[in-house]
Amino acid sequence: MKSGKVATIRDVAKMAGVSVATVSSVLNNSKRIRISAETRSRVLKVAKELGYRPLRVAQGFRKGLTYLIGLAIPLQPDTPISPFFYEAVSGALKAAKEKGWMVSILGFKDRNDELSLLQKAVSQRLVDGVILFDPQERDSRFSILKGNLPFVVIGRTDDPEIYTVDNDNFEAAKLATQHLIGLGHKRIAFVHVPLSYFTAKDRLDGYRQALAEANLMFCEELLVEADGYYGVEAGYRAILSLMERVKERPTAVLAMDDTLALGCIQAAAEKGLKVPDDLAVVGFNDSAFSPHCEPPLTTVRIFADTLVYYAVDMLLRLIQDEVVAPSRLTVPTQLIVRKSCGAMR
Amino acid sequence: MKSGKVATIRDVAKMAGVSVATVSSVLNNSKRIRISAETRSRVLKVAKELGYRPLRVAQGFRKGLTYLIGLAIPLQPDTPISPFFYEAVSGALKAAKEKGWMVSILGFKDRNDELSLLQKAVSQRLVDGVILFDPQERDSRFSILKGNLPFVVIGRTDDPEIYTVDNDNFEAAKLATQHLIGLGHKRIAFVHVPLSYFTAKDRLDGYRQALAEANLMFCEELLVEADGYYGVEAGYRAILSLMERVKERPTAVLAMDDTLALGCIQAAAEKGLKVPDDLAVVGFNDSAFSPHCEPPLTTVRIFADTLVYYAVDMLLRLIQDEVVAPSRLTVPTQLIVRKSCGAMR
DNA sequence: CTGAAAGCGCTTACAG
DNA sequence: CTGAAAGCGCTTACAG
Numbered sequence: 001m002k003s004g005k006v007a008t009i010r011d012v013a014k015m016a017g018v019s020v021a022t023v024s025s026v027l028n029n030s031k032r033i034r035i036s037a038e039t040r041s042r043v044l045k046v047a048k049e050l051g052y053r054p055l056r057v058a059q060g061f062r063k064g065l066t067y068l069i070g071l072a073i074p075l076q077p078d079t080p081i082s083p084f085f086y087e088a089v090s091g092a093l094k095a096a097k098e099k100g101w102m103v104s105i106l107g108f109k110d111r112n113d114e115l116s117l118l119q120k121a122v123s124q125r126l127v128d129g130v131i132l133f134d135p136q137e138r139d140s141r142f143s144i145l146k147g148n149l150p151f152v153v154i155g156r157t158d159d160p161e162i163y164t165v166d167n168d169n170f171e172a173a174k175l176a177t178q179h180l181i182g183l184g185h186k187r188i189a190f191v192h193v194p195l196s197y198f199t200a201k202d203r204l205d206g207y208r209q210a211l212a213e214a215n216l217m218f219c220e221e222l223l224v225e226a227d228g229y230y231g232v233e234a235g236y237r238a239i240l241s242l243m244e245r246v247k248e249r250p251t252a253v254l255a256m257d258d259t260l261a262l263g264c265i266q267a268a269a270e271k272g273l274k275v276p277d278d279l280a281v282v283g284f285n286d287s288a289f290s291p292h293c294e295p296p297l298t299t300v301r302i303f304a305d306t307l308v309y310y311a312v313d314m315l316l317r318l319i320q321d322e323v324v325a326p327s328r329l330t331v332p333t334q335l336i337v338r339k340s341c342g343a344m345r
Numbered sequence: 346m347k348s349g350k351v352a353t354i355r356d357v358a359k360m361a362g363v364s365v366a367t368v369s370s371v372l373n374n375s376k377r378i379r380i381s382a383e384t385r386s387r388v389l390k391v392a393k394e395l396g397y398r399p400l401r402v403a404q405g406f407r408k409g410l411t412y413l414i415g416l417a418i419p420l421q422p423d424t425p426i427s428p429f430f431y432e433a434v435s436g437a438l439k440a441a442k443e444k445g446w447m448v449s450i451l452g453f454k455d456r457n458d459e460l461s462l463l464q465k466a467v468s469q470r471l472v473d474g475v476i477l478f479d480p481q482e483r484d485s486r487f488s489i490l491k492g493n494l495p496f497v498v499i500g501r502t503d504d505p506e507i508y509t510v511d512n513d514n515f516e517a518a519k520l521a522t523q524h525l526i527g528l529g530h531k532r533i534a535f536v537h538v539p540l541s542y543f544t545a546k547d548r549l550d551g552y553r554q555a556l557a558e559a560n561l562m563f564c565e566e567l568l569v570e571a572d573g574y575y576g577v578e579a580g581y582r583a584i585l586s587l588m589e590r591v592k593e594r595p596t597a598v599l600a601m602d603d604t605l606a607l608g609c610i611q612a613a614a615e616k617g618l619k620v621p622d623d624l625a626v627v628g629f630n631d632s633a634f635s636p637h638c639e640p641p642l643t644t645v646r647i648f649a650d651t652l653v654y655y656a657v658d659m660l661l662r663l664i665q666d667e668v669v670a671p672s673r674l675t676v677p678t679q680l681i682v683r684k685s686c687g688a689m690r
Numbered sequence: 691c692t693g694a695a696a697g698c699g700c701t702t703a704c705a706g
Numbered sequence: 707c708t709g710a711a712a713g714c715g716c717t718t719a720c721a722g
Binding site for chain 3: 008009010020021024025028030054055057058059060061062063
């Protein structure tokens with residue numbers, strides 16, 4: 001199972017009767033240097049005959065590159081599968097492939113694990129750059145990377161120097177809320193993750209803006225933070241605790257994720273509330289189960305692949321010291337109306 | 346955003362007053378060589394002070410390694426999300442991390458794309474080894490890799506020289522079929538992917554074995570090949586076409602994947618058949634939507650993370666020329682009973 | 691027990 | 707237009 005011997009640049013040079021420098025120049029199309037058409041075609045022919053391709057590690061070593069982009073992704077076995085990251089990988093791969101880079105998954109269990117991973121990525125130069133997800137306020141990941149390893153964040157940050165690609169969370173939440181308002185709802189709960197996450201903050205702002213524009217009162221009591229970050233269980237507990245402490249029940253709920261939304265549906269069923277009649281539910285992410293759960297879930301689709309495609313494209317420019325025009329990109333979202341919001345009656 | 350200067354082994358050697366060879370030996374704990382405790386601790390101290398960690402590419406280049414494992418994974422934007430691969434990545438990461446390797450996703454669109462990717466992986470040594478999925482008869486991927494790049498296959502193969510880790514498809518399908526037989530079913534349809542895939546072949550065998558042991562007749566007409574490989578649509582079309590051409594309808598269906606099973610449920614609903622009363626349905630994979638669809642899907646869970654964990658572990662031994670005891674490992678599966686099979690009434 | 695040196699396979703100034 | 711040489715940062719025989 002050991003690898004066979006492969007031709008090196010020296011073999012090609014020898015067989016073509018030129019120097020290794022010439023072979024390298026031909027193969028890399030370096031404009032720095034002009035090669036006669038005759039020499040060029042001879043080199044190309046020999047290279048082809050020998051099946052020669054430059055070793056990636058050798059090139060990388062020489063140029064101080066790994067040709068690897070790292071995706072820092074949470075990967076706990078017990079966590080609900082997130083199609084978001086599957087799509088994210090897909091988008092990253094597409095952008096990387098176009099420029100000859102590869103994608104490596106930097107999986108971590110928790111925040112500390114992520115930090116030590118990034119530390120390692122910096123000190124050992126495991127990758128040429130990193131894509132980060134889910135930025136928070138005073139995000140300690142940034143200080144590890146800043147000045148040491150190029151990175152692009154999926155989401156929004158405070159720091160204008162940081163390159164980001166974000167979906168338009170403000171607009172998305174505003175649209176979803178307006179959709180519910182249009183359906184006649186006045187008391188709309190909002191199930192969110194901690195507001196230290198910019199995503200949560202922005203969606204809350206969009207939610208409030210929609211209420212304000214409709215002249216509806218914003219009620220602090222209709223906000224509830226899911227205790228387990230994302231997940232069906234967390235959504236279940238969140239909406240139940242809200243129901244218990246509130247005098248007048250909400251007639252609709254906007255949840256920051258489909259898993260949270262699903263938890264709300266299950267809690268409603270248990271309380272004898274029908275979805276969407278007694279409680280309209282809208283989620284985020286258009287997860288794999290969303291079209292198939294009962295009732296099918298109205299949700300805001302995030303284009304994770306597009307998001308990450310642009311992020312990796314940006315990152316590769318940073319790595320190659322190209323001029324990167326906008327430091328922050330925004331990708332729109334899409335409201336997918338199904339039955340759980342009650343619009344399809 | 347450029348990286349700052351990092352200490353090299355030479356810096357450490359100079360500051361510790363030793364040679365680079367000594368620093369390397371200390372840091373790598375090479376037993377080949379004995380270092381005085383005093384020298385060792387001095388080197389360690391200096392290395393720590395300078396925050397020195399050997400550059401991964403430099404080490405790799407020297408040793409002819411990339412420290413990268415490639416996962417050859419299908420990645421079409423329009424394909425249903427497969428939690429299988431998400432779990433697979435998770436398992437690969439775990440095994441790789443334990444031995445200091447990284448995981449790179451080799452994403453491809455179709456078979457040809459995969460072949461050229463593997464070709465590139467070989468000629469440019471993009472990775473040290475590859476994990477392959479979904480083996481077929483006369484699988485052309487093997488000839489590209491054999492003798493050129495170590496690889497382990499998730500699934501079964503004909504070639505005894507190839508290292509494999511497989512879930513027990515025969516037993517899984519047998520158990521699922523027996524479960525349906527136990528529920529009183531005699532006409533059980535089997536929706537499968539092309540039988541050139543060993544997974545399909547083995548499951549068909551398990552299905553037949555269960556029928557035989559229960560003295561039920563095997564009816565060729567109850568077999569149907571999904572035309573679009575996997576996917577809800579494919580399952581939908583498959584079961585409908587079977588229903589049309591068969592004189593007596595099946596009362597149950599075993600589908601090779603949850604997406605296919607879901608398609609069967611939707612087709613049944615359209616035909617006015619109730620699941621599970623008129624048609625019991627069992628799938629494979631325990632997908633994200635399976636607990637949440639209507640009715641919740643009975644399914645055979647595949648432990649993709651375990652499967653790939655062992656595969657990567659095996660692969661790393663092959664790469665490091667360690668003795669690899671068994672060349673083929675089998676991981677059990679688990680039948681998860683929900684409502685779609687009718688056992689929960 | 692430790693050091694000096696070779697060399698992994700490339701690319702890139704530098705000569706000519 | 708092309709070649710000879712340096713060197714990226716390590717590890718590993720080889721001396722001593």
